[in-house]
Amino acid sequence: MANVRTKLRGLGCAEVLVNSLKNKAQDKSQAALNVKKPRRAEVNYCPQYPKGETTDSLEKERIALLSEVQKRNNDNIVTMKMQKTFSYRRQEVIQGQPFIADFKSRWPALFTEKEIDKEFLRISTVPLLSRFFYELDLYTPRMMELFRGKGGVAGRKMRHIMVAISKDDTIHTRRACILKSLCVYLNEDHEKLVKEFTVSYIHKMFCVM
Known part of the structure; x- marks a missing residue:
C-alpha cells in the first residue's frame, strides 16, 4: 500500500494523475497549477470515464x-x-x-x-437536502438560544420572526424561522431569500399546470 498512488498513476487513474507534480510540470498553464486536492467528503472527486466511453x-x-x-x-x-x-x-x-x-x-x-x-x-454519496435539514434540526435549539440573546434591531427582528413558532410549532415552521433569523443574524435580507423561493415555486406550479 506504500506506493498504491504511484501504481494508480501509472495505470492512468485521473484522480491521482490530476494532482501529480509530473503532470503539472508538463502543463504550465495556471489552471493546471491551481488544481485543488480532493476534500475528505469528495468520494468521487475525479472519476474515470465509463467503460467504452471517450x-x-x-x-x-x-x-x-x-x-x-x-x-x-x-x-x-x-x-x-x-x-x-x-x-x-x-x-x-x-x-x-x-x-x-x-x-x-x-x-x-x-x-x-x-x-x-x-x-x-x-x-x-450523501444526499444534500436531507443532510442539510438533519444538521439544521440538530443545531436548532442552540441557534434559538443564540437568537434570543441577540440585542438591538437585529434581535427585535429575530424575536418577531420566531413568534410564528408559538402559533404553529411544526418542523417546517421551525426550519423557516431559523433560516430567516439566521439571515438577519448574518446581516442579510431574509425577504430576498423567501422571494426567490416563492418565485421559483410559482414558476414550477405554472410549468406543471
Missing part, C-alpha cells in the same frame, strides 16, 4: 442533453444522461476551471434543484 462520445451526450432538458416531463432521461456524463463534467470542472456563465451554458440541466441534489450525491 471524450468525443460524452461530448455528443452533452449536446443531446441540451435538447432533452428543454422537453417537459423528461426528468428520467435527463437524470440518466447527467449520470452518464458525470465523469466528463467533473474533469471539466477540475482541470478546466471554467467560468460559471460558460459552465451554465454548457450544462443547464445541472442548475436545477433536483440535479444539484443528485450531483452532490454523485460526488459525496
Whole structure:
C-alpha cells in the first residue's frame, strides 16, 4: 500500500494523475497549477470515464442533453444522461476551471434543484437536502438560544420572526424561522431569500399546470 498512488498513476487513474507534480510540470498553464486536492467528503472527486466511453462520445451526450432538458416531463432521461456524463463534467470542472456563465451554458440541466441534489450525491454519496435539514434540526435549539440573546434591531427582528413558532410549532415552521433569523443574524435580507423561493415555486406550479 506504500506506493498504491504511484501504481494508480501509472495505470492512468485521473484522480491521482490530476494532482501529480509530473503532470503539472508538463502543463504550465495556471489552471493546471491551481488544481485543488480532493476534500475528505469528495468520494468521487475525479472519476474515470465509463467503460467504452471517450471524450468525443460524452461530448455528443452533452449536446443531446441540451435538447432533452428543454422537453417537459423528461426528468428520467435527463437524470440518466447527467449520470452518464458525470465523469466528463467533473474533469471539466477540475482541470478546466471554467467560468460559471460558460459552465451554465454548457450544462443547464445541472442548475436545477433536483440535479444539484443528485450531483452532490454523485460526488459525496450523501444526499444534500436531507443532510442539510438533519444538521439544521440538530443545531436548532442552540441557534434559538443564540437568537434570543441577540440585542438591538437585529434581535427585535429575530424575536418577531420566531413568534410564528408559538402559533404553529411544526418542523417546517421551525426550519423557516431559523433560516430567516439566521439571515438577519448574518446581516442579510431574509425577504430576498423567501422571494426567490416563492418565485421559483410559482414558476414550477405554472410549468406543471
